[in-house]
Amino acid sequence: MTNRLASFLKSFNPLTQRNVFILLAILIAAAASLIIVNYLTIKTLSAVRAYTNGESQYSKGEKGAARHLIMYVNTRDETHWEQFKQELNVTFGDSIARVALSQEDGNLEVIKKGFLQGRNHPDDHDDMIWLFRNFGRVSFMANAIAIWKEADGIIHREYLLAEEIHAKIKAGHWTSADQDAVIGRINSITGLLTAKERAFSNVLGDASRRINGYLFVANFFFTLIIIGSAIGYGASMIGKIMRSQRELESKNTDLTITNHELDNFVYSASHDLRAPITSLKGLIELANLEDNVTQIREYLALMQQSLDKQDQFINDIIDFSKNKRVSLQLQEISLVELIKSALNQHRFMRGAEQIKMHTVFRSDKVYSDPLRLSILLNNLISNAIKYSDEKKEQSFLKVETFATDTHHVIVVEDNGIGIRSEDQKHIFEMFFVTQNTNKGSGLGLYIVKEAVDKLGGTIAVESEKNAGSKFIVQIPKNHVVSLEGVMRANHAR
Amino acid sequence: MQITRDNRSKHNYFFFIAPMKPKCKFLIVDDNEVDQMVTRTLLKKKLAVEDVSQARTGSEALEWLKVSGDSIGDCLIILLDIQMPEMDGFEFLEAYEAVDERVKHKTTIIMLSSTLDPSDIRRATDHKYVKSLFSKPVPTGLLDELMMSDGA
Numbered sequence: 001m002t003n004r005l006a007s008f009l010k011s012f013n014p015l016t017q018r019n020v021f022i023l024l025a026i027l028i029a030a031a032a033s034l035i036i037v038n039y040l041t042i043k044t045l046s047a048v049r050a051y052t053n054g055e056s057q058y059s060k061g062e063k064g065a066a067r068h069l070i071m072y073v074n075t076r077d078e079t080h081w082e083q084f085k086q087e088l089n090v091t092f093g094d095s096i097a098r099v100a101l102s103q104e105d106g107n108l109e110v111i112k113k114g115f116l117q118g119r120n121h122p123d124d125h126d127d128m129i130w131l132f133r134n135f136g137r138v139s140f141m142a143n144a145i146a147i148w149k150e151a152d153g154i155i156h157r158e159y160l161l162a163e164e165i166h167a168k169i170k171a172g173h174w175t176s177a178d179q180d181a182v183i184g185r186i187n188s189i190t191g192l193l194t195a196k197e198r199a200f201s202n203v204l205g206d207a208s209r210r211i212n213g214y215l216f217v218a219n220f221f222f223t224l225i226i227i228g229s230a231i232g233y234g235a236s237m238i239g240k241i242m243r244s245q246r247e248l249e250s251k252n253t254d255l256t257i258t259n260h261e262l263d264n265f266v267y268s269a270s271h272d273l274r275a276p277i278t279s280l281k282g283l284i285e286l287a288n289l290e291d292n293v294t295q296i297r298e299y300l301a302l303m304q305q306s307l308d309k310q311d312q313f314i315n316d317i318i319d320f321s322k323n324k325r326v327s328l329q330l331q332e333i334s335l336v337e338l339i340k341s342a343l344n345q346h347r348f349m350r351g352a353e354q355i356k357m358h359t360v361f362r363s364d365k366v367y368s369d370p371l372r373l374s375i376l377l378n379n380l381i382s383n384a385i386k387y388s389d390e391k392k393e394q395s396f397l398k399v400e401t402f403a404t405d406t407h408h409v410i411v412v413e414d415n416g417i418g419i420r421s422e423d424q425k426h427i428f429e430m431f432f433v434t435q436n437t438n439k440g441s442g443l444g445l446y447i448v449k450e451a452v453d454k455l456g457g458t459i460a461v462e463s464e465k466n467a468g469s470k471f472i473v474q475i476p477k478n479h480v481v482s483l484e485g486v487m488r489a490n491h492a493r
Numbered sequence: 494m495q496i497t498r499d500n501r502s503k504h505n506y507f508f509f510i511a512p513m514k515p516k517c518k519f520l521i522v523d524d525n526e527v528d529q530m531v532t533r534t535l536l537k538k539k540l541a542v543e544d545v546s547q548a549r550t551g552s553e554a555l556e557w558l559k560v561s562g563d564s565i566g567d568c569l570i571i572l573l574d575i576q577m578p579e580m581d582g583f584e585f586l587e588a589y590e591a592v593d594e595r596v597k598h599k600t601t602i603i604m605l606s607s608t609l610d611p612s613d614i615r616r617a618t619d620h621k622y623v624k625s626l627f628s629k630p631v632p633t634g635l636l637d638e639l640m641m642s643d644g645a
Contacts, residue, residue: 278628279525279527282631286531289539306527
């Protein structure tokens with residue numbers, strides 16, 4: 001049993017909701033028990049004290065009666081006889097009470113009257129009755145009651161003797177021989193009674209002391225439990241607070257990061273939005289200075305280029321925003337359809353006609369989000385076209401799909417200008433542009449990465465400067481999008 | 494809207510072909526090809542400037558200064574963009590500190606940008622090596638004014 005208890009205690013985690021309830025329940029139970037135990041014990045001790053008091057009155061009454069009886073025997077004065085009877089009434093009262101209490105359904109009034117006659121304070125009666133009724137058969141109380149019964153018996157015999165004496169004296173048959181005999185008997189009776197009274201007191205005294213001991217132990221024990229569970233409860237609360245605190249701090253950090261990102265974004269965006277406009281203004285100024293129509297046409301072409309770039313940038317920002325804010329709509333999608341459509345959209349992009357595009361589809365149906373897939377496909381394809389190498393004899397762009405056990409894989413490969421190895425780790429960063437291009441906004445691959453993260457997938461790049469680039473995107477098959485992936489996407493940098 | 498720190502001179506600025514007293518070399522530091530071409534053409538058409546070199550980043554500009562520093566002649570004007578990859582305009586200015594004093598002595602740096610950011614603008618105009626900040630496209634009139642008033 002101790003093993004099980006030990007292992008239970010070891011595995012007890014004070015932080016779970018259920019366990020907190022248990023602690024609270026223990027605490028309340030212990031407190032309630034403590035209160036009940038204290039109440040009962042105090043009631044018991046109070047009753048014991050009342051009985052001790054009662055015994056004291058009983059003794060005094062009995063001793064007083066014995067004294068008066070002896071006086072009567074010596075003086076034959078009726079007043080002593082009356083007083084003898086009066087004093088003995090105290091013990092009779094207690095006797096009546098005892099007998100009534102010993103019965104199953106003793107009359108309460110009779111009992112109380114008896115106790116009153118025994119000189120017990122009325123406020124104590126209820127406690128005395130309670131103790132007798134509830135503990136009458138239990139150890140010390142049963143003992144005390146037995147002694148009490150014996151004492152009552154002796155008193156009864158004393159009374160009978162006294163009546164005898166009274167009758168004899170009244171009749172005038174009293175001799176000095178009788179006198180000596182009687183006094184002897186009275187003394188011996190008194191001796192017996194004293195022994196009983198002492199025994200009664202002792203029993204109650206012992207019981208009192210023992211109950212005190214138990215009370216102390218019980219209080220100690222329950223208080224320990226209360227303190228223990230209070231501490232446990234407090235600790236679990238503190239644990240919760242500390243955990244919330246940590247969560248709050250991490251959320252704050254996230255928020256600060258997001259704010260930084262936003263500041264960065266706004267700064268870069270405002271520059272990237274304005275730059276094409278200043279270029280345009282310059283070109284217009286040049287066109288105004290120019291008479292040569294061919295030259296003017298050239299300038300117009302450059303203006304077109306600037307505007308295309310700006311248009312693309314605005315598109316990127318919109319994609320970025322949609323990716324961040326629109327929730328995933330998972331559905332069955334045909335990769336073949338999506339890729340063909342993306343390639344089609346880029347057919348008339350500048351430089352596209354020189355590029356040979358081909359596809360290898362070894363996997364088609366996926367269960368994923370169409371928005372993110374088209375964002376990433378469009379970006380990768382337009383990049384391949386943008387960064388194609390005119391110096392090469394035949395530029396190509398290949399899009400391939402296949403599946404592994406766990407993922408669907410999309411590969412976009414070109415033989416364009418490639419990416420320098422030192423740039424490769426930065427290309428997915430926001431607003432990162434490589435040196436030799438004016439063509440990028442710096443957002444395209446960042447958006448691709450965000451989209452891939454949102455889908456719970458991964459993206460990798462293999463590239464060699466001047467040779468070409470290959471982007472490998474893997475989307476998990478089981479769209480229990482990993483929570484990590486989504487969280488990563490949400491907390492990205 | 495042209496932004497300039499220097500507003501002392503009140504000349505009307507229509508010198509379309511204004512031969513400048515000392516022949517200054519020009520260096521355009523800008524990664525945007527279109528802007529490079531626009532600036533170069535405007536300098537040629539409006540200010541008859543022929544000697545224009547180009548650098549696409551701050552580091553290329555520093556290289557150029559190292560190589561061609563001695564052959565500058567009377568004066569050099571650098572038209573410096575802010576936003577460039579690898580080493581931007583401000584980073585260039587930090588590295589410019591280490592350039593040969595004789596070269597710095599003959600050089601005027603003018604920042605040319607499309608920025609609207611007031612902290613960028615303040616940072617540029619407060620910089621000890623920057624003569625002025627102009628907004629693209631290069632305001633040839635203001636440029637000319639600036640150079641005239643300097644006398645170089």
